[in-house]
Amino acid sequence: MSSLATRPADRAVGRIGEHVASLDWQRLHEAIDERGFAVTEPVLGKAECRTLAGLYDDASLFRSRIVMARHSFGRGEYQYFSYPLPEWVxxxxVAFYAHLAPVANRWHAALNSGIRFPDEHRDFLNRCHDAGQTQPTPLLLRYGVGDYNCLHQDLYGEHVFPLQVAILLSEPGADFTGGEFVLTEQRPRMQSRPEVVGLTQGAAVVFAVNERPVAGKRGVYRVRMRHGVSQVKSGHRHVLGLIFHDAL
Known part of the structure; x- marks a missing residue:
């Protein structure tokens, strides 16, 4: 078992969690509300990125492996971590959830949803587990030449946290080329709008899982968002995905 292993979501936040907490969350919240996503400064150093990417080959850390082509998801593969999660994951x-829960609650209020999210991630996981959503959803993704990820949403059950995080573990231009992170949004009675999101190694993109509220002339309406990855042209691309709800 990797030395990064720990029990899920029941430990004091350490140095990396403190780095997440120190981000400019006012700017990030404004960007998330305005565009449905925001990009952080690097939250992981190069060595930390290499360590996390290197976990991919340790099968003992994962509960399942998905080869995308078998399910028409694209090309490439990913693995869902098992509990206990690696320490940094x-x-x-926990650290990202604490700063995203207020946004999630504001969005649900704007969309007239009666669902509210607790301050602590542990409490939200208890809600998921009580509903049978007990499978951990943080994952590592690995892409090679020609690989890509079709536009999709990560839902997994009745209880869905409306935001998620992807952290780029590889260095663009050095470890891989191509492989851009892509978002689309579908506004009512309009064609889909794409967005290519530039990331540096160790940086995170926070983005909407499914729907977000947008103010219009006739009030607030729902904008549906999807995400994916364009084709990798060379090298290998590793990404850490943080999904805050667990799966059935």
Whole structure:
């Protein structure tokens, strides 16, 4: 078992969690509300990125492996971590949730949803687990030449946290080329709008899982968002995905 292993979401936040907490969350919240996503400064250093990417080959850390082509998801593969999560993964999941829960609650209020999210991630996971959503959803993705990820949403059950995080573990231009992170949004009675999101190694993109509220002339309406990855042209691309709800 990797030395990064720990129990899920029940430890004091460490150095990486403190780095997440120190981000300019006012700017990030404004960007998330305005565009449905925001890009952070690097939250992981090069060595930390290499360590996390290197976990991919340790099968003992994962509960399942998905080859995208078998399911028409694209090309490439990813693995879902099992509990206990690696220490840094658990740390970042707790730290990001604490700053995203207020946005999630504001969005649900704007959309007239009666669902509200607790301040602590542990309490939200208890809600998921009580509903049978007990499978951890943080994952590592690995892409090679020609690989890509079709536009999709990560839902997994009745209880869905409306934001998620992807952290680029590889260095663009050095480890891989191509492989851009892509978002689309579908506004009512309009064609889909694409967005290519530039990331540096160790940086995170926070983005909407499914729907977000947008103010219009006739009030607030729902904008549906999807995400994916364009084709990798060379090298290998590794990404850490942080999904805050667990799966059935």
């Amino acid at each position: 658990a740390e970042m999941r």
